[in-house]
Every structure is written in structure tokens, then in C-alpha cells.
Amino acid sequence: MTPLNRWAVWRAAVALAWLLAGTALAAQLPEQGTRDNYDLGTYQILLEGVPGTGGLSYHIVFNRGGSVYIEKKFNGENLAETHSWTREGDQLRILPVQGGVINDFDQATLSVLDQDNIAVSLNVPGESLKLMEKDTEFTLYRWYEFQAKAHILLTLIFLVALNELFRLVKWSGFAFFVGLSLLLTVFVWPYQGVAYWFKWAKIYSVVSASVFFLLMRFTPLHKYTFAKLFCVGFLALNIAEAVAQDFTMGFTPNLLNGVAGVLSILTCYYGWKGIKADDSPQKDMVWPKMTALWIIAYDVWNFVYVYLNFPASASAQLMVIVAATIPALFIKEGTWLQARAYTLAAWFMFYFTFTEFYERNLWIFPRTDVLTYSLALLSLVLNIACVVQLWEFRKQRLARQQPAAA
Structure with missing residues (x-):
């Protein structure tokens, strides 16, 4: 094992130890507003x-x-x-x-x-x-307040560490998304009480996408146009599913965020032909032209979607969203889609495996009309900015072509 691989494994082990230690410690501590102040x-x-x-x-x-x-x-x-x-x-x-x-x-x-x-x-x-x-x-x-908040915050640390493990250790992704998911499918997931068909469709779609992205990295698959189109299609379809939910809800903040989601679909394609496995030792699947503005606009839109439709899950999903953005903006540029698939799939596998633990340790954010309208407007403004950015890119491209045509 190379030093880089050992470092990745060590970081993942430390993150897991923190998760387990924090949960164990939290279980022993009285939280504010329960044992001392209330009967039940x-x-x-x-x-x-x-x-x-x-x-x-x-x-x-x-x-x-x-x-x-x-x-x-x-x-x-x-x-x-x-x-x-x-x-x-x-x-x-x-x-x-x-x-x-x-x-x-x-x-x-x-x-x-x-x-x-x-x-x-x-x-x-x-x-x-x-x-x-x-x-x-x-x-x-x-x-238990401390335990719930520790669980949510450690989710972020653990997912970022897992993403780095999958980047730096080739076999780890296949072992996790193929081997482990098959074992859990047979022996664990059917017995956790998850009944809603959409959740089952979601977990297998994101796990399958993660396996596909592994193949994009380590086989010649990334050279084919249809494979690059699959990457864009996977992203657009996931946004479209959420947009449909927002429009079905029909409340004004949902409609505003739904329009933002439509704009996100219309702008997500930019630079898709450049998707490839890079020449680094990690063979990352990169999307070089994906902009930081689009990533941030997507993050805000996605958080607002969860906040409006599934408010109890908003804190956990915020950590899942940020877990893909941190490596894409601060560790390795261009890897956002790869990180998004890995972290989302890993979180769904965690949820399906420890369903009751997750539901016991939700940190429910406050929600008011002022917050819902403000966040929905922010989501819309950021995604309009993405449209403006693409229009500027188009103008610049046409300006560069004009002298050549003359």
C-alpha cells in the first residue's frame, strides 16, 4: 500500500472512531431540557x-x-x-x-x-x-440534543473522509458500493422497516451511479460520448424528481424553488463533453468546466428543496450536500459530480442500515414563513445568476470566433 493509500485509510479510520466515540459520549450526557427540567x-x-x-x-x-x-x-x-x-x-x-x-x-x-x-x-x-x-x-x-447534533456534524466528517478513501484507494469503492451493498441488500435492508418505494429506487439509483463513475475512472468508458451523456442525464433526472415534488406541493416557496430547479437543469450541461478520467494517480472523474457558482446554486436549491418538503431531514441533508462541495472546491477541482454520487450513496446506505438510529437523532431546524420565502428567493436568484453566467460565456465564445471568421 502506498503512503497516499495508507493516509486515506488512516483518515477514514479516525473519522469512524470519532463517529463512534461521539455517539457513545452523547448517550451518557444529559441534554438541556430533558432529564432535569421535564417529567418525560x-x-x-x-x-x-x-x-x-x-x-x-x-x-x-x-x-x-x-x-x-x-x-x-x-x-x-x-x-x-x-x-x-x-x-x-x-x-x-x-x-x-x-x-x-x-x-x-x-x-x-x-x-x-x-x-x-x-x-x-x-x-x-x-x-x-x-x-x-x-x-x-x-x-x-x-x-437527546447533544447526541443528535453530534450525529449530524459527524456525518459531514465521515462522508468527506469516505470520499477521500474512494478517491485514493481504488478497490475501496468497488468493495463498498458493490460488495457491501449486495450483503446489506440480502441481510439488513429488507428488515429495517423502509417501505416507501421511492427511497428504494433512490438508493439503488445512486449506488448504481457510483459504480458507473468508478468504471468511468478505471476503464476506457470515459472516452465514450454516451457515458458522458449518462453523467449529465443522471444529474438532470435527480434534479427533475425534486422539481416535480416542489411543483406538486404548490406553495409559493416551493414554486419559486421549483423554477430554480428548472434553471439548474437548463444550466447543468455546460462543459459536459469535457467529462473524463484525469491523468492523476487517483484517476478522478472530472468535469473541468463545472463552475463554482453552479455548484453553490445547486447546493442552495437542493437544501431548500429538502427544507420545504422534508424539514426533519434538512440538517442531515445539508451535511450530505456540503460533503460533496468541500472536496470539489477545496481538495480537487472538477470532482463534484463524483463526490456527490459517492457521498449521497454512502449516506443512503447508512440510512438503510441504521434507520432507527438516524430517526432518533434528527436535528430539526426551525422553519418559518420568513425563512422559507427568503431561502427560496435566494435559490432562484443564484440559479438566475447561473443563466447569466452561461450567457456571458456564450458572448465571450462568439467574440473569440469573430476575428477568426474575419
Whole structure:
């Protein structure tokens, strides 16, 4: 093994050690606002709405004085309300509020399983709340603030380290995306409770793309036009899927971000003919003409998409997004698409393998109308800037051609 390869393996090992150590430490520390201040503490859950409505999250704080604070983020709404709660043995009840905006728990049965889990049955049809029927019964997970935030931040470190490992050690990518994914497909993923077909389609599409990009790097595949078109098509299709979701939601911030996504598709093709495996020892798949502005505009658009449609996942997805941008802008220019596929596929594999751990340790960002409109406008402005940039590139190219024609 070369010194570079040993260095890559060492960095990946250190990142993994930090992840495990941080999680273990977090589990031992009391978080602010639970054990000392509240009777039951803070709980939350991420659920799936019916197609087209995005993800639903509840963040619930049971106060010792008999009040319970409920935050609900779903389908463009950001609701918060204080109710009363009662307890008899292990049975809880969240009392209705006359004229309240959150009535999801008015008929619900809540049973304390242990200090970290509360079983919930809403006792209403899923369609009445725009929920998948399977999600009318679920478990509220105790939320530990330090552990959740450590999990999210360490996700970034771990993904950046993995990307470097896949760059510097040739066999590691094939072992991870082919060997490990096949083993997990057979022995782990079917038993993690992931039912939504789109998530299954997503994981196998990004894992397959990662394998394809490995072949682009280490075989003559990168010389063929159809292979380069596949790279552009993969990127455009992934953007289009999100744009469709934004337009389906139909709220003004979603529509603004949807238009930004359309502009991202229209500008993503720039320089695609230059996609290749470079001559470096790592044989990186590079897209030399992909601009930093386009990458940043894409990052903002993608984050806003998740923030609007799946708010509970926004913090984790921000780390996944940034994990591809850091190496592309600061470690090896031109490698963004390669890094995006590797980090996204690795994160999906983590999610499918440790689904409950992930859902227990979500850090739900605050969301208000001011934030949603501001971020959606920023996304649109940045993607308009990409259109302007391409127009300037075209003018410069035509200007260079005119003297030659004369």
C-alpha cells in the first residue's frame, strides 16, 4: 500500500472512531431540557405523508407542570401549540385545545414503553391527516440534543473522509458500493422497516451511479460520448424528481424553488463533453468546466428543496450536500459530480442500515414563513445568476470566433 493509500485509510479510520466515540459520549450526557427540567422529556418522530405532501415531523416536549408543547411541520405548515397532558401509570393522554390547530392527538392512545420510547396510536384514518396509513401507529423517540447534533456534524466528517478513501484507494469503492451493498441488500435492508418505494429506487439509483463513475475512472468508458451523456442525464433526472415534488406541493416557496430547479437543469450541461478520467494517480472523474457558482446554486436549491418538503431531514441533508462541495472546491477541482454520487450513496446506505438510529437523532431546524420565502428567493436568484453566467460565456465564445471568421 502506498503512503497516499495508507493516509486515506488512516483518515477514514479516525473519522469512524470519532463517529463512534461521539455517539457513545452523547448517550451518557444529559441534554438541556430533558432529564432535569421535564417529567418525560423531549420526543420526536419523522413520518411519511401521502405522495406529494412531503415528510411530517412532530417535536413534543412534555413539561413537568402538566403542559406539553407540540411542533408540527408538514405540507407547507409550521404549527406550534401548547396542550395539557395527563398520565395514569404508563398511559398518557394529550388533551384537546378548543379551537386548536394541532388536533392530531385528540383521539390518540400513548403508552410509555420505557424512558426513551412512547408508543402512539392516533386512532384516526391516515387520510384524515394526509398520512400514510402505516404511520398512524408509531413510536415517539426520546430526543437527546447533544447526541443528535453530534450525529449530524459527524456525518459531514465521515462522508468527506469516505470520499477521500474512494478517491485514493481504488478497490475501496468497488468493495463498498458493490460488495457491501449486495450483503446489506440480502441481510439488513429488507428488515429495517423502509417501505416507501421511492427511497428504494433512490438508493439503488445512486449506488448504481457510483459504480458507473468508478468504471468511468478505471476503464476506457470515459472516452465514450454516451457515458458522458449518462453523467449529465443522471444529474438532470435527480434534479427533475425534486422539481416535480416542489411543483406538486404548490406553495409559493416551493414554486419559486421549483423554477430554480428548472434553471439548474437548463444550466447543468455546460462543459459536459469535457467529462473524463484525469491523468492523476487517483484517476478522478472530472468535469473541468463545472463552475463554482453552479455548484453553490445547486447546493442552495437542493437544501431548500429538502427544507420545504422534508424539514426533519434538512440538517442531515445539508451535511450530505456540503460533503460533496468541500472536496470539489477545496481538495480537487472538477470532482463534484463524483463526490456527490459517492457521498449521497454512502449516506443512503447508512440510512438503510441504521434507520432507527438516524430517526432518533434528527436535528430539526426551525422553519418559518420568513425563512422559507427568503431561502427560496435566494435559490432562484443564484440559479438566475447561473443563466447569466452561461450567457456571458456564450458572448465571450462568439467574440473569440469573430476575428477568426474575419
